[in-house]
Amino acid sequence: MSAVAVDLETILSSGIRLAAPLAFAACGEYIAERAGTLNVSVEAMMLSAAFGSIAVADLTGSATAGLLAGVLLGVLVGAAHGALSHRWQVNTFVVGLVLNALVLGLTSYLITVGDPGRHQVAQLSVPGLRDLPVLGAPLFVERWPVYLLIALVPLAWWLVERSRWGLELRAVGENPEAADMTGIRVNLRRRQALLWCGALAGLGGAHLAVGEVGSFNQNMTAGRGYLVIAAVIFGGWRLGRTLAGCALFGLADALRLALPALGHTVNSQLLISAPYLLALLAMLMFTTRQRRPGALAQPFGRAP
């Protein structure tokens, strides 16, 4: 293989590894935002799951159990966000930022007092396909949770776009008053959407810890949750484009890490800020604004 092909393969592999946790969480954030919750606590979901997965893997000796624990912790954060913002009507940004601060403090504290060591799930490679040139190694030699995306992405799409539950969910996100009139329990739907979001973002965070890295360090997610929010905005609240955004952001990160080693100079600050710039530009320039759920980030309560 030529040198260029090898470099390309390295960058693609690392890009996909960096994008995978984002993709899981983005599926969840997509569900939550379509229901009208601008869920900032996706960072808390990912971080708590990343820590929990390693801690439980250490306790049980099974990385798969860790992965499941991560999902449960994500659901727990989702339930907390749901109760606070869709039962007690606290501003969703406030809830998100406070939960992020809480989880960051808790996990930093716990990782300082305990040392859970290394735990990683097994690698799975697809025979035959893994030998393809350039694309083989990046796509078909991965830690096994990555392949869950093949099932979960269509599931998230079907849930929102094709199921009856999803129809009600979108109604709740678009026009909660009208949805309420037809007998849909608006805040219940939003809480349910947050539970899905928690499960998927938790899986993303757990995959980052027990899947890709194999250990936990302080503030491990380092703002990936905010990247996910940027991806959903960049994708105009559509799943396909959101995932394309995740892939793009992962690739940008991979380029930032790989190019200096290959002897190129890059402006790393520009590559790090690209996702946020793109999200802002998407909101400013394209028609995605019209695709924004009508009642995004607006609390719902019947007039007293």
Added chain:
Amino acid sequence: MTRTGLWPSVAIIAAAVILPSLLIAVTGGSPVAALQALVQGGLGDATAVSQTLLYAAPLLLVAVGACCSARSGAFNIGQEGQVLIGALAGAAAGLRLAVPGPALLLVVLLAAALAAGVWAWLSALMNRLRGVDIAVSTLLMTFLAQQLVAFAVTTPWLLQESRLGDAAALPQSNKLPARTLLASLGDSPGLQLNLGLAVSLGIALLVAVALDRTRWGFRLTMAGLNPAAARHAGVPVAAVSGLALAVSGALAGMAGAVLLASPLSTNRLQPDISINIGWDGLLVALIARNRPLLTIPVAVLFATLRAGGSFLAATGVPSYLVDVVKALLTLAFVAPAVMRRRTVAA
């Protein structure tokens, strides 16, 4: 208050006290010793009080600004980035402008306020032109600000320090000239009151009066409480809340300049110069329910936790515990405030 309205807040306040103690006990520390260290490190002697008050100044500025924007209905959550932009502009002014004497300090503070005010106002502009959520854009712009500062301090022709001999230049700016630093006002034995505190207290009082006693403050509050009614009464809602957002950014920016020019930093622009003051200041405003005068005691409380937190490590308890306490406290104070206004939620 609804019948079910009280118990969650009681539960959360209890959790804010019990959970951290439990955490310490489970991980083998002593909650009593930790509390003692916190109080000792934050309020124990003149040095501790001086340190606490140093932290209180920028926290107060950010929090008072957050009161302005939140009251006008423009919810600004990008203070952390605005602090950084302020520090960036302050460093640029302090290092590049040839202003004679101590007037340079004033220029540094004003440059920081102006730059961060414009930075925050961009969110208001995006909201007006294209309907972009203010909370979302201020949040996203925080990450841009972080990279902007990182870029400035790693680029020799911008603000990176000049190389001395063979030493590699670090990602930081040159040290600010001594005349731009915030001086200490009198040192009665050990107790130092920094000029920064005087500045921020003065501004807090000014904002309190402006919000509660002037036409500007009335129109601002009106725009926040009921934009439609305000519009009917002839209040230019977008302009009023845009200005409030700019003021909140400007005050956060000034907090950045205070951090840069006070003994809390090395008086060099560094990527982590904001030390989470922006995030914390927002929490202070939330606990104070957007009342400027209430932010003063809350800011002092948060500053005590910060100053005391660095003494925790000596008792074997990681100082991250303080972050847990701060987050739980905020939850305890935010939840009941909103629950009282609770409508019949479906």
